[in-house]
Amino acid sequence: MSEFEREEKIKAELEKHFKGSVSNALVQRKNRVWAEVETAKLPEVAAWLRAAGFEYLATVTGFDEGENLGAYYHITDTHVIVNLKVKTPRANPSLPSVLATYPGALSYERELEDMFGIKVTGLPPGRRYPLPDDFPTDQYPLRKDWKFVQPAEEKEAK
Amino acid sequence: MSKITIPFGPQHVALKEPENFMLVLEGEQIQGATVNLGYNHRGMEKAAEERTYLQDLYLIERVCGICSHSHTTCYITNVEELAKCETPKRALAIRTLVAELERVHSHLLWLGVAGYEMGFETLFMYTWRDREQVLDCLELLSGNRVHYSINTIGGVRRDVSAEQKAEVLKRIDYLVERTNYYIKLATEEPTIFARTSKVGMLPPEEALRRNAVGPTARAAGIARDVRKDDPYLIYNELDFKVITHNTNDVYGRLVVRALELVESYKMIKQVLNGLPEGPIAVKVPMRIAPGEAVNHYEAPRGEDIHYLKSNGTDKPERLKVRAPTLANLQSVQYMLEGGWMADVPLVIAAIDPCMSCTDRAVVWDPKKGKKQTYGWEELRKMAIEQYKRRGVDFSRLA
């Protein structure tokens, strides 16, 4: 379809440049491209996208698919949003950082660590985000198997 | 000169939400800054997975009180995309109307807060008094001054009648007059210029590197506005300009927001005078077929982006919200470094944080081993005194 020229172009170039590491690429609708990327190649794909004019990492969405954890990296040039999906096994979840290309990724990658327990290699040391300081470090709220039961209300505090 | 580290804690006096900044000072100059967040973390993304799509609408609205419509509209656009429903044109137009009214109320709020941080309290009182007109419009259209909940899945909850249209237009005319006065003030008043010029510098390369969004980026000359770049609702039919400025400082952000008010008034009039006929909502099934959608929206503070994944049930599989201020906070660190302590309240307020700021500053001089606590109010007063000594005094304004 010629109306999705820009999107088709980016999809084609991604597939050509990273043959074998990019799969399930599709143009979902106007201004939306989705693709699955091999985890180890993520920093390289991010750097290539940035050089191609996709200057902004809008956000990173972690997810829990049961056998695998992972994240979507939503990268945009303000018109088209390219959504890169990377997966990592639940038994030992780890993702490479894209801080070198997108310095603004810091908060988003810390969030992956805190909420899903995915170790992001390459992050500088720092305070955790967004969970409170005294939240246990081995509990990951956004994982599907983490359930919360609200404690019964204590009597009025005095 | 010895270096002092000041932790700015989470309690605030004027407004907004809690944050923490660690500032390393050498004398009065800031040598380093780190931003710490998390005080407002409530666990909404997890809660959203356990509630139905309609319940989530009301939950997502309360991500932020000032830009609640931004969050619901972005979320509902995702839901309607996944449900493959055809939202009626009239509903989209009413959403646009409320969106621009929200932008007006938010920018007037910011003008007032910026004035207050500078020491110009009269500006604070004037803008918030005028803002009441906008809140009246919103109450007329939706029933509530804040958290309007005009959206529902498939359209909007309430229609706009001819009397409501007349009332809104009347108030907008009053606001246009007042805004012209504020623009004159912002561009011609030397005291405001002295307080805001060259403060909180963010050059375009840094703004791009750190993914600044909204007026913070537009004041650095980057013409980035989701309404023009990836139009949603009925923005592709409206005639408006993207306002940018090239001074890269707080003054630029002030001018950008003031001029954006004018564009918003134009758009409100266009929408009201050209409201398409038709129904205001369509029925959408409770269960949404599996799929994923990403949508962004130009909130008053910048680009707001939502991701939604459905799984065939009546509850979402995953909902992700990234509010604009999180994107701008990476830039605050850069803007604070090299600046003066006295400018800290204004620089932080200039990104229009929807997660807020500081309060207790504990100044610790390691050489003398002395600790002194400053509250936000004391810091503000210190800043105003420091500028008075340099000749910038708002009390002399008529």
Place this chain on the structure above:
Amino acid sequence: MKTIDKLITWSLLKSPWILHFNSGACNGCDIEIVDALTPRYDVERFGIVQKAVPRHADILVVSGPVTLQQAKRLKTIYEQMPEPKFVMAVGACGCSGGVFNGCYGVIPGVHQTLPVSVYVPGCPVRPEAIIDAVVKLIQSVEGKK
């Protein structure tokens, strides 16, 4: 009552000073609280002044469901206030957690952290409700004396 106590009570009743604390709110109630200070509602004419420091305040106005991170800090602020002091829980979130009841990041309702003197419902509260709440609080204190 000793003269000093009479003086303290009189100044509290005639001019209650408030300290606003946001314990994780969405800002809706916060902007309405600040709105109460602006020309349309103008609570300053009743003697209600917003202070910066707990040591100057009579009433602690708390908005928001209390997030885990803020609970300890909220208690600290309350302990720094001198007697006689009162707590006003503002908004549906302050009363019971509001929409956030059931979320893991909150201890729903201010009353689970501090003793509350007056609850103000609304989402968000209207500035008129805040004025009404202060009046009711003052009347209840007056009634006791």
